[in-house]
Amino acid sequence: xxxxxxxxxxxxxxxxxxxxxxxxxxxxxxxxxxxxxxxxxxxxxxxxxxxxxxxxxxxxxxxxxxxxxxxxxxxxxxxxxxxxxxxxxxxxxxxxxxxxxxxxxxxxxxxxxxxxxxxxxxxxxxxxxxxxxxxxxxxxxxxxxxxxxxxxxxxxxxxxxxxxxxxxxxxxxxxxxxxxxxxxxxxxxxxxxxxxxxxxxxxxxxxxxxxxxxxxxxxxxxxxxxxxxxxxxxxxxxxxxxxxxxxxxxxxxxxxxxxxxxxxxxxxxxxxxxxxxxxxxxxxxxxxxxxxxxxxxxxxxxxxxxxxxxxxxxxxxxxxxxxxxxxxxxxxxxxxxxxxxxxxxxxxxxxxxxxxxxxxxxxxxxxxxxxxxxxxxxxxxxxxxxxxxxxxxxxxxxxxxxxxxxxxxxxxxxxxxxxxxxxxxxxxxxxxxxxx
Ligand code: BGC
Numbered sequence: 001x002x003x004x005x006x007x008x009x010x011x012x013x014x015x016x017x018x019x020x021x022x023x024x025x026x027x028x029x030x031x032x033x034x035x036x037x038x039x040x041x042x043x044x045x046x047x048x049x050x051x052x053x054x055x056x057x058x059x060x061x062x063x064x065x066x067x068x069x070x071x072x073x074x075x076x077x078x079x080x081x082x083x084x085x086x087x088x089x090x091x092x093x094x095x096x097x098x099x100x101x102x103x104x105x106x107x108x109x110x111x112x113x114x115x116x117x118x119x120x121x122x123x124x125x126x127x128x129x130x131x132x133x134x135x136x137x138x139x140x141x142x143x144x145x146x147x148x149x150x151x152x153x154x155x156x157x158x159x160x161x162x163x164x165x166x167x168x169x170x171x172x173x174x175x176x177x178x179x180x181x182x183x184x185x186x187x188x189x190x191x192x193x194x195x196x197x198x199x200x201x202x203x204x205x206x207x208x209x210x211x212x213x214x215x216x217x218x219x220x221x222x223x224x225x226x227x228x229x230x231x232x233x234x235x236x237x238x239x240x241x242x243x244x245x246x247x248x249x250x251x252x253x254x255x256x257x258x259x260x261x262x263x264x265x266x267x268x269x270x271x272x273x274x275x276x277x278x279x280x281x282x283x284x285x286x287x288x289x290x291x292x293x294x295x296x297x298x299x300x301x302x303x304x305x306x307x308x309x310x311x312x313x314x315x316x317x318x319x320x321x322x323x324x325x326x327x328x329x330x331x332x333x334x335x336x337x338x339x340x341x342x343x344x345x346x347x348x349x350x351x352x353x354x355x356x357x358x359x360x361x362x363x364x365x366x367x368x369x370x371x372x373x374x375x376x377x378x379x380x381x382x383x384x385x386x387x388x389x390x391x392x393x394x395x396x397x398x399x400x401x402x403x404x405x406x407x408x409x410x411x412x413x414x415x416x417x418x419x420x421x422x423x424x425x426x427x428x429x430x431x432x433x434x435x436x
Contacts, residue, residue, distance in 0.1 A: 002418070004354040005411030010361060012350075012407050013069030014062070014368035014384065015331050017114040017158065018078075021051040021371045027119040028077035029126075029174040030374075038172070043377035043389075045116075049369050050392050055097045061385065061394060062368065063104040065404045070101060071155070071330060071364045073111035077118035080139055091146045098150040109330075109364070110151050111218065112140055112197070114158040115173070115374070122175060127163075127189045128182065130265050133196060140197050144204045152205075152212045155278055155330065156197040159220035160190035160253070161245050172375060188263040191252045195268040216274040217253050218330040221246055221315035223284035223308060227293060238287040254322050276361070277319040280331035284308035299426030301334040301345075303380055307426050309348035313356045326361045329353070333366035335373070335380045342384075342399035344424040347412060354411065365403060369394065 019030050025046055034044035051058055062070055079090045101108050113136070117126050124132055144154070157163075166173035169183040198215050205213045224242050226234035248262045254274050258264040283305040286295045294300065299307040316327045332349055336342045346365070353360050370383035378389050384400035387393070396404075402420040406412055412421075 002421070003412050003414045003416075004351050005409070006350075006354050010353075010410070011069050011363070012403070013067050013071065013109075013362065013364045014065075015071035015364040015366050016051075016073070016368050016371065017111065018073040018075035019045045019048070019114065019116040019372065020367070020374075021049040021072075021369060022075060022078075023048040023050040024052050024075075024078065026075070026077045026081060028075070029117045029119065029122050030115065032119060033174040033176075034377075038176075038375065039377040040375055041377040041379045043372065043379075045372045047378075047389060048372040049387050049389075051369075052093070054392060055093075056100065057394070058369070059097065059100045059104065059106075061396075062101070062106060065384075065396070065400065066407045067106060067368075068407070069107045069109065069362060069364065070368075071109040071111065073114040073158070074143060075116065076113065076121070076139055077116065079143070080118060083118075083120045083124075083135070084138075086142050091142075095146070095150065098147065102150060107153070108151050109153040109155060109328075110143075110147070111155040111158050112143060113156065115163055117174075126175065127186050127193065128168075130189050130192060133189065133193050133266075136193055137196055137200055140200060141204060144201050145208070148208060149210050152210070153214040154201055155216060155218050156194045156201075157190055158218045159280060160187060160194070160217070161249050162220045164190065165245065184261045184263065187249055187261075188258070188265050191249065191258065191262060192265040192268070194253050195256055195270075195273050196266070198273040199268060199270065214275040216276045216278040216328070216330075218278040218280050219246070219250055219253065219319070220280045220282075221250070221318065222282070223311040223314055224287050225284060225295070227286040227288040227295070231288075234288050237289055241285075241287050241290070250319060251322055254319070272323065274323075274325065277316070277323075277325055277327045278330040279312075279316050279319060279327060280366075281312045281315050281329065282332065282334075284311050297428060299428060301341075301427075302337050303335045303376070305335070307334065307341075307345060307348075309345075309352050312349050313352050313358065313360075316356070316358050316360055320358055324359075326359050328362040328364070329360060330364050331366040332363065333382050335376075335382055336399075337379075337381045339381075339386070339397040339399050341424045341426050342397070343402045343420040344426065346399060346403060346406070347417065347421045350406065350412070
């Protein structure tokens with residue numbers, strides 16, 4: 001079928017992250033990582049989309065696209081440039097941005113940690129030690145009190161597994177370490193941080209008399225399959241990867257129960273630590289060892305990641321089985337530098353959601369704008385809006401127009417399918433490719 005519509009209260013929005021769009025010079029882990037020459041195209045988050053200055057224009061653009069919900073992040077290194085010193089200027093900036101979003105009827109979902117740390121926090125050992133958890137909680141408290149009723153919904157930590165694995169197992173993200181034990185330690189500290197942050201946000205907001213608090217984390221979930229299902233080693237490593245990368249973490253962050261390989265660092269009273277399941281979904285991965293591969297002869301994006309639309313519902317179901325809670329797809333999108341197949345990607349993933357009986361309530365497309373894509377820098381484009389980096393010009397892509405029409409129609413009509421999707425086809429993987 002070439003058309004579908006969503007059930008009544010489903011909402012479509014877009015997501016961004018502070019480091020990837022704001023720009024600006026500050027003492028943060030990712031700016032220093034870029035200064036040290038780790039970014040493939042030699043760009044730096046110092047430029048990105050200059051959203052810190054162009055926030056008014058960008059917010060007006062969100063409103064023109066009829067976006068009702070927006071997930072974005074705040075930059076810790078900007079708000080607390082030195083340990084214990086908070087920049088009131090930075091807070092006022094975010095308050096103005098939030099007020100404008102609210103004036104347009106856009107509901108914000110704020111991410112408190114999205115991969116980047118202030119350098120002073122890194123110097124103290126970051127999330128490698130539980131002693132530093134109170135430092136992050138102090139920042140969280142400052143934000144939640146300052147934002148008050150302008151923000152009712154928070155993501156504590158974005159993708160603890162990606163942060164830990166890339167920074168401490170593969171070592172190609174800051175701080176560039178390579179150790180299994182350290183990776184597990186960081187994951188365990190992040191679990192404890194989230195559990196405490198969840199409680200703290202609820203406590204502060206109820207002290208302030210604020211209602212409708214929703215707190216969760218954004219969980220990066222993959223579909224893992226054995227590269228060769230007849231190879232027993234591939235089958236064993238697939239279930240180990242499932243457990244190590246996402247299974248234990250999903251359980252612990254949601255319920256507080258730590259199972260192998262995680263260590264229980266602090267006991268936090270309670271059995272539920274999310275008000276919704278935040279699901280970030282991108283791809284299906286083929287496992288042959290502890291690395292990141294893809295199947296051959298399957299649809300792929302410009303980074304070689306497999307496009308596997310039914311996976312979005314499969315991973316959502318995994319979370320629903322842990323706890324039957326509302327599901328928000330907090331990220332889903334693709335690297336399509338020429339915007340040649342993003343409409344088909346949107347259609348296929350959203351159709352899978354529309355057909356699912358699961359309570360998937362929201363979908364945030366990654367990304368609103370082309371942005372600084374970590375190790376890939378500016379070269380990997382995920383946006384519904386094109387950004388010309390030297391001039392900072394924004395241009396709505398075809399996929400952006402399609403997305404706007406999906407919002408307006410609460411689904412895809414036959415006419416929209418014929419106009420945007422029908423002619424599009426995915427590229428195909430012919431060789432073994434590796435992701436970030
Ligand atoms: C991250 C984003 C990133 C996206 C595409 C997610 O893992 O949260 O920051 O840009 O994937 O790679």
